[in-house]
Amino acid sequence: MKIPAASTFVLAIALAVATPCRAQTVSEFGSAIENYFINWFPRVTQIQSEQPHWVTPLVTVTPRLEEEVRYDQFFQSSRDGLATDNFGGGKGLELIPFQNTEVIVGMPAFLKRNMPRNTDGFGDWPFLLKLRLLSSNEEHGNYIVTAFMGFTVPTGSKVNGNGHSLFTPTLAAGKGFGDFDVQSTVGVSFPSGGLDRLGMPLAWNTAFQYRLFKYFWPEFETNYSWQSYGADTGHSTLYLSPGLLIGRIPIHDRVGVTFGAGEQVAVTFHRNYNHNLILTARIPF
Template sequence: MKKLHTPFIIPRAVYSMIVLAVALAVATPCRAQSSSSFGSAIENYFLNWFPRVTQIQSEQPHWVTPLVTVTPRLEEEVRYDQLFESSKNGVATDNFGNGKGIELIPFEATEIIIGIPPFLKRNMPRNTDGFGDWPFLVKVRLLSSNEEHDNYIVTAFMGFSVPTGSNVNGNGHALFTPTLAAGKGFGDFSVQSTVGVTFPNGGHDTLDRLGMPVAFNTAFQYRICKYFWPEFETNYTWQSYGGDTGHSTLYLTPGILIGRIPIHDRVGLTFGAGYQVAVTYHEKYNHNVILTARIPF
């Protein structure tokens, strides 16, 4: 008899609990203000935003965010990425945005990333251009120490995406990705790494189609002359469920980032480029040119 697997389905009640938890979390810093009224508490919350962020970031290392690997550090910035993917069968895909957007630190040890749905444009087949799903990410910093002390950080992520994409470019179901990230610095050299698994919200057919991929990314960086960060990344994915169970994909990504270049007060500029190459038989694409631009603030 064929073994049945319990589908990963998010009940409506859980969605309601998530919304309620987020609302309570956002309201907590406001209640903590020593103010006589709710209105002045909100005003003080936003007036103290940048001093609060400066204090939070002073308690962690000040490395630069890698090209592909999501940094365990908490950042405030606006980010745009541009990808140029090419496959062996001649299909070329231009990815505008790559789901990046605005990153904010609303309160202690927490970052929220509000992505922008990427726009995908292909040379073939025709009429497959369109937007992907809408991504979000929440980071909670667990442990950290800046460069003047032990120079490390440990952070937990919860990523999720809303299925707003077109039939070709979206997944058709919400995705949830819990991740553990960590980093360690040794002088000008640093290592940042993440491991996470993606769960689709759906029944057996969804699990068979999307699977539950496990992603393991690691970035090695070395700072030169304050602003130059050459790096080398390994981007590995293993399919733990579905039609591609057991298949693995490994990309190697050399690149360089330049930043953070001061512009005015807290505002800066970071940009970079890299070249991603597949070294395994199973692959989503063969190679990929990555461009990135960030405005940290």
């Protein structure tokens, strides 16, 4: 079929206009991606300047948004002689990709037990999403409120994993009073299956911290859980956790180091362990 000359002319004009527009769109998209990564650290600095500058507690997940690499080590012991060494504690990489948002990609912890034999292995793969709702730095109120959504992927071995995904919506808040601060979280875990075995535990953690000599943060935490479903319905567990954190010590430019230690001591009859020695090391950036 022969295309009329007028139609050919219109088609040629349309192609001539569309081609540079498409090239420009692709170029703008590439520039936007490039600018996003070039401005990563200035953007993070601005986001963090709008919140308090406390240190992250040993157990309680801070409502603050943080960028760091973190490794924890647990040494747990029970009255029956069972000892469990937890390598990693489910910690990993923490990033602030967008305004008021943090993503934590944990690494599955490796669990090693003295008994029974042949039960060593990796736990489930944890993730956490934070959305900061309200915040003010030390000069304008010294408080923060953040919503969490944690979830685990059931990648762990039969003994060390839950066998089902867990979803844990949490509300966190903190308030500072000069060199003293309180950070607290309340959340409930919902399993994707195995409800009778896993239940729906409620966890309430609170950390009390005081800053000394710029880098020293002695703290005291209460770590409480209550089982609302399953075979352990109504059972509660409370750990008292004194500790000391040292940081953030600058190394170079944005990079620093924070480390600390503490111990969880069970004060209730129902408990997963009697004592849990916690060591932590972080590289904030």
